Amino acid sequence: MWPGMGRDRLTRGLVLRLCLLLTALCVCVHIYLELGSRRGAPSHLILGCPTQTNQVLPDKGARIRGTKDPMEPNFVTEDRAMKRMVSYVRTLKNDSVAGKTGGGDNPSMCCPPLRPKRKALAVKRPGTEGRFESPRWHIELEPWASDNxxxxxxxxxxxxxxTTPQVSCAPPSPEGPLALEGQEGPKGPWAVCLDxxxxxAQRIHxxxxxxxxxGLGVEDKTLERSLxxxxxxxxxxxxxxxQAHLQESDMWLHRLSVDWRDPNPAIPAQRQHGNTKKLATxxxxxxxxxxxxxxxDMESAEWKxxxxLVLEGVLSSVGQLLLEVHLHWAGFEVDGDDPSVVRFWFSLLKELERAHFRLFRYHNDPAKPRLFLHxxxxxxxxxxxxxxxxNEWRP
Incomplete structure (x- = not known):
């Protein structure tokens, strides 16, 4: 009886040792396969898309910063594999930058940029010879007229x-085909230059x-009808x-007010003052x-x-500008003391001159009150x- 019990214990010990050996072998095979897959697979297949430098998995980010994940074994071979991965990420970044600057094919990425930026509206600036620049936020104020x-x-x-015209404008022949009813000579308020x-003149021909x-409730449309x-x-x-749109006497009439800003989309349409849009819109x-x-002819809204028009570069699309300016007060949303207001007016008109506009006529209505800033x-x-x-407009 006793020899049989000894043989049973020996058999059980051998079986237990064999199981432990197989378990250790399985663990070693699993670790070997895990390290092999990390070493052989490129990082863009592991993450699912091209990796940017700030897109790092948490455990790998800790390793890059020099800290150790307490839940992961410390293997030298795995550290080397992660170094290769980081270098591959840097290579991807350098390749993407080179592709943008090199002018070659730029394949689309499977992942969108992390922080997409809205492109700034490009406007043509006078004197830039066809180049486009970012929009301006304020005009350039002219120096003060005096030190005080x-x-x-x-x-x-x-x-x-x-009141000092910069260019002369030869009138057309009164009997010619370009003679307009609105051209009332030096006494008329509105006139175009048909020099x-x-x-x-060629565009009309x-x-x-x-x-x-x-305009705002303008009744005199003599010039418009003539054109x-x-x-x-x-x-x-x-x-x-x-009516919103109406065709009358060969003219299109639109129930729309031109403003210096577009409507606020957060404000309901019924609460806004009519339908207003910027000229560029x-x-x-x-x-x-x-x-x-x-x-x-916007009744003191012309300054804003x-x-x-200056800041958004719209003036480059205009051939002639007929403008009524009101001087009895500063105008809508024009701030500052009286000297600053007049300096702002003057600076705006100098912006016109920088945009290649030249004053060819002015009209002073004697029936208007003699008021300058109240x-x-x-x-x-x-x-x-x-x-x-x-003078440089070429349509």
Missing amino acids: HSLEEEARRFLHYI SRYSL TKHCRVYSM ARVGCEVHCFDPSLK ILNDFGHRQVDVLKV ILEN RNFLNASSAYTLGWVN
Whole structure:
């Protein structure tokens, strides 16, 4: 009996040892296969997409920073494999940068960028020879007219500027086909320049001219009707119209107000003051790239609208600008003391000059009150109509 029990214990011990040996062998095989798969598989297959330097798995990020994961064995071969992985990540980054700068094929990545950036609107800046730059946020203010920043010196400089034409404009023949009813000579408030040196006369002759007229309850549309009769495409924008779009006397009338900003999408449409849009938005909506004549009679909103046209580079799409300026107060959303306001006005008109616009006429309505910023100052009128021609406009 006792010898049998000894043989049973020996058999059980051998079986137990064999099981432990097989278990150790399985663990070794598993570790070997795990290390082999990490060593052989490239990182873009492990992560599922090209890896960026800031996209690292948590345990690998700890290893790169020099700390050890307490739940993972410390194998030298695994550390070497991770070093190869980090170097592969850096190689991917360098290849992507080289592909962007090299001008070659840039295959699309399977993963989107982590922080996509909105592209800034590119605008053409006057004097940049066709190059495009980022949009501007403010105009360039001109130096003060005097060291003491006096209102009198600022007003004298400004009034002299708007009453001194920079170019002459030869009128067309009164009996010619380009004679317009709105051309009332030196006494008329609104007039275009039909000098053969500029493109408007040729554009009218070929029936390719386009006119935008912006106003608030404007009743006198003599110039617009005259331009429509000679073949121009005329669009009048007036928020006081009852219908959204109306064709009348060869002109298109739109119930739309031109503003220096687009409507806030967070404000419901019924709470906004009419339908207002920036001129750049209207041009885009209508599919128009160029405007031969832009007439602006916006009752003291012209300063901020003009500032928006300057900052967004819209003036390069305009051939002639007919503008009524109001001087009895600063205008909508024009801040500062009186000398600063006049300096802002003058700086805006100098921006027109930098955009290749030249003053060809001005009109002073004697029926208007003599008010300059709420006072009778230098016998200045409260409103002037200015005509500007873009001498480098080539449609």
